Amino acid sequence: MKAVRAAVALVALAIAPSLLAQGSTADEIAKYRAALQDGNPAELWEGRGEALWKQQRGPKNVSLERCDLGLGAGVVKGAYAQLPRYFADADRVMDLETRLVWCMVTLQGYTEADAKKNPFGNGNDRKSDLEALTAYVTSESRGVKMNVPMRHAKEAEAYRVGEKLFYFRGGTHDFACATCHSEEGKRIRLQDLPDLTTAQGAQKAYTTWPAYRVSQGELRTFEWRLYDCFRQQRFPELVFGSDAAIALTMFLARNANGAPFDAPAIKR
Amino acid sequence: MADPMKIRATTLGDSTEVKVLMSHEMETGQRKDAQGQTIPAWFIQNVIVTWNGRTVLSAQWGTAVSKNPFLSFKFKGGAKGDRIAISWMDNRGDKRTDETVIA
Numbered sequence: 001m002k003a004v005r006a007a008v009a010l011v012a013l014a015i016a017p018s019l020l021a022q023g024s025t026a027d028e029i030a031k032y033r034a035a036l037q038d039g040n041p042a043e044l045w046e047g048r049g050e051a052l053w054k055q056q057r058g059p060k061n062v063s064l065e066r067c068d069l070g071l072g073a074g075v076v077k078g079a080y081a082q083l084p085r086y087f088a089d090a091d092r093v094m095d096l097e098t099r100l101v102w103c104m105v106t107l108q109g110y111t112e113a114d115a116k117k118n119p120f121g122n123g124n125d126r127k128s129d130l131e132a133l134t135a136y137v138t139s140e141s142r143g144v145k146m147n148v149p150m151r152h153a154k155e156a157e158a159y160r161v162g163e164k165l166f167y168f169r170g171g172t173h174d175f176a177c178a179t180c181h182s183e184e185g186k187r188i189r190l191q192d193l194p195d196l197t198t199a200q201g202a203q204k205a206y207t208t209w210p211a212y213r214v215s216q217g218e219l220r221t222f223e224w225r226l227y228d229c230f231r232q233q234r235f236p237e238l239v240f241g242s243d244a245a246i247a248l249t250m251f252l253a254r255n256a257n258g259a260p261f262d263a264p265a266i267k268r
Numbered sequence: 269m270a271d272p273m274k275i276r277a278t279t280l281g282d283s284t285e286v287k288v289l290m291s292h293e294m295e296t297g298q299r300k301d302a303q304g305q306t307i308p309a310w311f312i313q314n315v316i317v318t319w320n321g322r323t324v325l326s327a328q329w330g331t332a333v334s335k336n337p338f339l340s341f342k343f344k345g346g347a348k349g350d351r352i353a354i355s356w357m358d359n360r361g362d363k364r365t366d367e368t369v370i371a
Contacts, residue, residue, distance in 0.1 A: 039338025043274045044291045124293065217335040 025190050033266060042135055042212040042264035045219040049136025052129055058108025067103035069096070069137065080141035081261050084250045086152035093158040095249045097223045098241040100133050119240040120227070123218040131210070134221045138210055141261045146207065148254045155250065158243075162251025165244060166196070175233040177248075191268070196252060203259035206252050211265040219264060222249060275368040277352045284346030284370055286317065288339045288354055296331040312337065312356045319343065320350050346370050 053064045053076075069079035070087070084095040090102055097119065104115040121128040150156055169176040180186055181196040195201040209222040223240060226248055230238040238245050271291035278285055290312065297309025309331055317325040324343045346352075348370055355365040 039287060039289055039340065041289055041291075041336035041338070043289055044271055044336060047274060048271055 026192050029190070029268065032268070036214065036266045040212055040264070040266045042139075042210070042219050042266060045132045045135035045212070046139045046264065047136075048127075049132035049134065049139075052133055053136055058104065058110045060107070060109035062107055064100075064103050064107060064133070066107060067100070069099055076137055076140045078141050078144040080138045081144040081146050082148060084155075084158065084246055084253060085149050086154050093152075093154050093246055093250060095223065095246050095253075096134055096137060097130055097221060098246060100130060100137075101241055116240055120220070120224050121218050123216045131219050131221055131224075135210055135219050135264050138261070138263055142263070144261050146203070146253065146256045146259050146261055148250070148257055150254060158247045158250040159254055161243070162247035162249070165248050166251055171234040171236075173234050175235070177229065177233075179233075196255070199255060199258070202252055202255035206256035207259050207262045208265040208267070210263055211267040213267055215268055270362060270364045273354060273364065273366040275352065275354060275366055277346070277368055277370045279346050279348055279370050283342045283344050284319075284350075285340065285342045286352060286354075288317075290337050290339070290356060290364075292336065292356075292358065294331070294333055294335045294337065298331075310358060310360060312358045314355075314357045315339070316355050317341075318353045319346055321353075 056063050066073045068074075068087075068089075069076065070082055070085050071077075071079050080096055083099070084093050086093050087099070087102075094102065101112065101115045104110045105112050116130070118126065118128050119130050121131055150159060166177045166181075169179070177196070180188065180193050181201075184195050186193045186195075194205040196205060206222070209225055210219055212219050223245055226245055227238045227240070230236070273291070274289040276287045292312050293310055294312065295307050295310040297306065299307045301307050311331050311333065312329050315325070315327040315329060316323060325341055329337075350370045351367060352370060353365060353367045355363065357363045
């Protein structure tokens, strides 16, 4: 009896440390995020984005204040919670970043190449206007429930394509998004990875982008998140504003429906 | 010129809490660029906060302070509507001053 009890105790000891280490790491990262939330530098991007939104720019020297993000010309409040969506004027499903480029072209007179030449900042002197504008627009949806529409046939098509892409295995590592993001409790280094196939996982992930990445000193948008996931999987480069990028965004945004949007956030 | 600071100042009881976000690269001078060249140090050196013109905080900073720094402190005596002004100067001589009123 004594021997059995000792054996049980040993087993318990052997399991406990690894479980404890995992739990406490995630807890500590959560505490770290909470501590940083108060002074989230994403606010600096929001402020710069708001100024850019209202400033008269481009060859036509007009502001973006007449830009229609889906809720009518110039309506920013709550717009991001209903994106991506189908836009009749472009006859295309668009996410926020693509729509911003559209407005910069149609309203401000930029060429498309000019409007999207710098989608992501380099964490240093080269700052991205698109990241700042995205920070501003998304901040105006904080607390608004995700409500991505799927009424138009093209919206349904984008969702289906996005779902296909999510499960599509390929590249040198024979990877898919689903390889890391379809099970509970997976990690990359010390970061817990969300299970994006569950409503809860998709909601938690989608509603916390864009985010200020402390390790990069840069605000990152959801398109950047997808772009970098593709890089990490050794996939071909995900082209900014491409149908593939929008379809994946559509799939994940739609799965996040019902949860209050809570970004720009702060992440490690 | 640097982006504006984000400042919040609130009075609770007899103490006023000031929270400031500054936009600055805060280069340490220890990093190298892609060509292997050292990136020169570039950081905020002096910070001064005044309350209705009276200095309530003055600090000398170095390279150990993070990029896009967040500063939070409390002082006694502030009242709603009082003016808070924050100035910084970096080691290149760049300056920025922003103001707010206590809420």
